[in-house]
Amino acid sequence: MENNQHKNEQTRQGNVLAPPVDILETEQELVLVADIPGVEPSKIKLDIQPPDFKLEAEVVGAAQPTTYVRSFHVEERIDVERVNARYDAGVLTVRLPKSSAAKPRRIEVRSA
Amino acid sequence: MLGRYSEWREWPLLGLRDLSKQFDELRREMDRAGFDFDRGGFGLGREVWPTVSVSDKGDAWELKAELPGLSEKDVELTANADSVTLRAERKLETPARHTVHRRERAAFRLARTFSLPTKIDPAKVEAALKNGVLTVTLAKVPEAQPRQIAVKAGS
Numbered sequence: 001m002e003n004n005q006h007k008n009e010q011t012r013q014g015n016v017l018a019p020p021v022d023i024l025e026t027e028q029e030l031v032l033v034a035d036i037p038g039v040e041p042s043k044i045k046l047d048i049q050p051p052d053f054k055l056e057a058e059v060v061g062a063a064q065p066t067t068y069v070r071s072f073h074v075e076e077r078i079d080v081e082r083v084n085a086r087y088d089a090g091v092l093t094v095r096l097p098k099s100s101a102a103k104p105r106r107i108e109v110r111s112a
Numbered sequence: 113m114l115g116r117y118s119e120w121r122e123w124p125l126l127g128l129r130d131l132s133k134q135f136d137e138l139r140r141e142m143d144r145a146g147f148d149f150d151r152g153g154f155g156l157g158r159e160v161w162p163t164v165s166v167s168d169k170g171d172a173w174e175l176k177a178e179l180p181g182l183s184e185k186d187v188e189l190t191a192n193a194d195s196v197t198l199r200a201e202r203k204l205e206t207p208a209r210h211t212v213h214r215r216e217r218a219a220f221r222l223a224r225t226f227s228l229p230t231k232i233d234p235a236k237v238e239a240a241l242k243n244g245v246l247t248v249t250l251a252k253v254p255e256a257q258p259r260q261i262a263v264k265a266g267s
Contacts, residue, residue: 020216026209035180035217037244060243090180090244 014065019055021070027104030076030096036068037090044092046085050074055092077101164198166226171257173228173250180244181217187246191234196250197225230256 022033032053036044039057047054051073059066079099086093164177179187179200188199204219206212228250236251 020218021214022212022217023214024206024210024212026211031210033217035244037178037180039243087243089183089241090178 014067015062017066017068018070019068023072025076027098029098030074030078032072032092032094032096034068034070034092034094035090036087036092038062039068039087039090041087044085044087046083046094048074048078048080048083048096050078050080053096055094057092164224164226166228169249171252173230173232173252175226175246175248175250177246177248178244179241179246182241182244182246184241187239187241189237189239189248191232191237191250193231193234195225195227196232196237196248197223198246198248199223200246232256 019034019036021035022031024031024033032055034055036055036057038059038061040060043058043060045054045056047056052071053074054071055068057068059068074096076096077099079097082097084095164175166173166175168174175196175198177198177200179202181202182200186201190197190199199222201221202219204217231253232250233253237248239246239248241247
């Protein structure tokens, strides 16, 4: 996943914050973890259209309108249908399963 | 931020006057671009948690701290007659068989004491942790609560 910060630049009301994000990978999936405290799970918008990945969430009850925004390039082929997200204690975890074509495949070499 | 370098302007050496002006310009440019001089890096917003704010709610002080990823057991609060101390710790572990591509979230350990402008009642402190935000309500002692004074027309 490549950072795609420049795409965030557009006019917006209030504060726009880029939350800290961790990106991990296993053989099966990419895992994106973001610290976005103070939002309602229903107010989290995830827009995934490979290779674009965009996260947007509005902070509830902030003194001035505040939005978390981050976007990335997703390099791996992602099975968009199976992407799932969980928000717990202010931390968003998005799991992006790789499509079978992108998974490493072990090829057995047989002797003739 | 700029103030720290303002004494350079008074430097009597030739050329430094202009140099400091350029430096200020550069600094302003970098501030605009998000460079954080105190941490020595370009910040992607807020990297170091937590952010804490204290506000006056009239009959109480309200302390809000952003503590993403923490549960009640990671947070310790102690209140005195005129201060409150917040202790919290966040550990980060990489699960097994995961490759790390990007690591911006930070582990932290914090112990901060906030002096309050008025006395509070330590028995009337309430705290709640929701969606990674800790909200502490510290009721002021009755003497410190605002009182509305009726203005009478003079004779």
